[in-house]
Amino acid sequence: MSDAEFFPSALGTKDHWDAVYSCELQAFQEYGDEGEIWFGEGSMTRVVRWINAHTIPHSSSVLDIGTGNGMLLVELAKAGYSNLMGVDYCADAIALARSICEKEGVSQSVKLQVTDFLDSFSPSEQFDICLDKGTFDAVSLDPSDAQEKRTQYVNVLCTILKPKGLFIITSCNWTKEELLKQFDKEFEMIDALPTPTFSFGGQSGHSATALVFQRRGNS
Numbered sequence: 326m327s328d329a330e331f332f333p334s335a336l337g338t339k340d341h342w343d344a345v346y347s348c349e350l351q352a353f354q355e356y357g358d359e360g361e362i363w364f365g366e367g368s369m370t371r372v373v374r375w376i377n378a379h380t381i382p383h384s385s386s387v388l389d390i391g392t393g394n395g396m397l398l399v400e401l402a403k404a405g406y407s408n409l410m411g412v413d414y415c416a417d418a419i420a421l422a423r424s425i426c427e428k429e430g431v432s433q434s435v436k437l438q439v440t441d442f443l444d445s446f447s448p449s450e451q452f453d454i455c456l457d458k459g460t461f462d463a464v465s466l467d468p469s470d471a472q473e474k475r476t477q478y479v480n481v482l483c484t485i486l487k488p489k490g491l492f493i494i495t496s497c498n499w500t501k502e503e504l505l506k507q508f509d510k511e512f513e514m515i516d517a518l519p520t521p522t523f524s525f526g527g528q529s530g531h532s533a534t535a536l537v538f539q540r541r542g543n544s
């Protein structure tokens with residue numbers, strides 16, 4: 326896919342997310358509002374349900390890349406998962422996620438860290454599962470060099486995910502075929518989660534794409 330098909334946007338900048346989460350953190354502090362769940366509640370439920378249905382051990386290490394308010398991790402903690410981590414390059418997002426985890430009583434199960442996933446993330450151990458809901462989309466819209474950022478994303482993902490580890494991505498920018506093109510070399514798609522459909526002008530499509538990939542290779 327060429328960048329000509331994709332329009333760089335403020336949504337791909339840290340300044341944008343800093344402004345978003347500064348407001349959301351303030352709203353949480355003032356009114357207890359947990360903020361936006363990207364792609365709606367259903368997008369979280371789908372991922373949690375898939376993980377539960379595949380009897381993945383509760384001790385598995387799970388990383389949420391660009392965790393935002395951390396709600397996906399809260400849901401996983403409530404489902405019994407206890408080795409969870411969320412990273413985000415936006416300090417207010419992590420402050421919000423931390424406050425929500427405390428309020429929901431799941432802080433013991435969730436580690437949170439302010440980190441630029443593309444630049445400075447070097448965990449001590451590889452993860453069993455990596456999750457992404459909307460973060461690869463944001464990276465893909467980076468006005469500086471989106472193609473380079475996407476390549477970097479895949480490279481970092483391959484260093485921090487165990488061989489045969491799972492990568493579950495929800496995107497509203499990319500179709501299934503486009504995501505396959507992005508990840509196919511290093512990952513095998515093992516499932517596609519059902520997502521809501523829409524019709525417009527006689528055409529129908531999906532409002533989001535949610536795929537489960539498994540990292541190829543043994544090392």
Ligand SMILES: C[S@@+](CC[C@H](N)C(=O)[O-])C[C@H]1O[C@@H](n2cnc3c(N)ncnc32)[C@H](O)[C@@H]1O
Pocket residue numbers: 342361362363390391392393394395412413414415418440441442443457458459460463464
């Ligand atoms: C569309 S929001 C999704 C947030 C969250 N995953 C959710 O589903 O609510 C994208 C998130 O990615 C984060 N993000 C974007 N680029 C990042 C990077 N290079 N490193 C860490 N976080 C990043 C943003 O700060 C933002 O929280």
